[in-house]
Amino acid sequence: MEHLAWQRTVEQHREAVLCMVPPPAVVRRALDEALGLVLAVGATAPADLPGTRASAMDGFAVRHADLVQGGTLPVTLDVPAGARPGEGPGPGSAARIMTGAPVPTGADTVVAVEYTDIPRGPVPLPHQVRIHRVPPLGDAIRAAGSDVAAGSVVVAAGSVLDATAISALAATGHAEVSVRPAPRVRVVSTGAELRSPGQPLAAGQLHDSNSFLMAALARSLGHQVDRVSLQHDDAEALTAELPRLLHGTDILVFSGGASAGAFEVVRQALGGRGIGFGHVAMQPGKPQGLGVLDGVPVFCLPGNPVACAVSFLAFVRPWLDAAAGRGGQQHRVQLGQELGGKPGRTRFVGAVLREGRGVPAAARQSHQVTRLAGLDGFLVVPAERESVAAGEELGWLPLP
């Protein structure tokens, strides 16, 4: 009889998965290497940004009290962007100023060049400027610190660094940041029947899609991935390969060879080495193996491609999210049409999102790998439910 190390619900198995998350580590990374990582230590602005009062327009810095519509002012100063903040213009005069340049002390208003008789563009410094329109006091001047004040938090600890967070860090002078390192992931498909895409197939063989699926899922989540395809069912050979497979990775994910057949290579090689093989009350994805080998968490997912995809999203992804320091988000979605089914196991039903509602796909068998293409995710029907009515909310595992 088949020996099972455990029989678990989906929730119990996920708890076992989360027990294998290592304590959080912190590394320094250059900004160019930080996209998608989680900030471990909040970043603050070391100085005001803008660092001085700055002009918001190309124009003329003046004292508002000196402005008269149609009047002229002598131009006594030129302030390009990058100029040091300084004195002037004196009373009754104007300073030419460019966008972003520091507003000289004394000036309290900037008149945009469009409101004067000076043409736009690269003209020599004029001797005087005629004011066509008088703007309100303080116009076109940005206060120092009006973006962020010195000492304020720019990006909070725990944030996932996206393009906007990275630009905020760059703007406040952070060349490096303290982040949670992204776990290194190794995915391994197994099976004597497998051939790589591009290789011809003999009768009974099929192309390995699971290693590509798992690698692409992990890469979509921002992880570095090493993809391995072991095209044999030789438990001794796999045992000999284990040190190499465990080396230089933070997580090892197998597909295939996890159930009750006579040639279950993963189960045979790992079953006696601290990896437990059991059943999770789910459909698809029932046979699963899980444990830690030489300090590396090892996931053994079933070989059927849809079961492999669901298992990755339901168990591997929560581990990756937690290990990377991201909070595991629980998603829910409204069901788009009535869904029948047999209670007893949590069902994962491939679906597309239409107008925000999850509409179950027609094809739902575990071998139908090409039917995964185009899905938005999987609806999660609780084990105790039989049919679920349209409009009810269900759990949702989005495909990244």
Ligand SMILES: Nc1nc2c(c(=O)[nH]1)N[C@H]1C(S)=C(S)[C@@H](COP(=O)(O)OP(=O)(O)OC[C@H]3O[C@@H](n4cnc5c(N)ncnc54)[C@H](O)[C@@H]3O)O[C@H]1N2
């Ligand atoms: N007697 C029983 N048989 C099966 C059980 C069971 O409980 N008792 N469970 C079934 C379920 S559920 C699943 S899922 C599969 C899981 O099987 P394995 O994990 O042992 O996977 P394999 O036998 O190696 O492969 C199953 C299926 O998937 C295809 N496959 C495998 N790897 C890949 C790959 N990399 N790319 C594409 N396709 C792959 C493989 O050719 C098989 O068709 O077991 C059921 N049987």
Ligand code: MOO
């Ligand atoms: O449940 Mo298996 O996981 O039939 O495909």
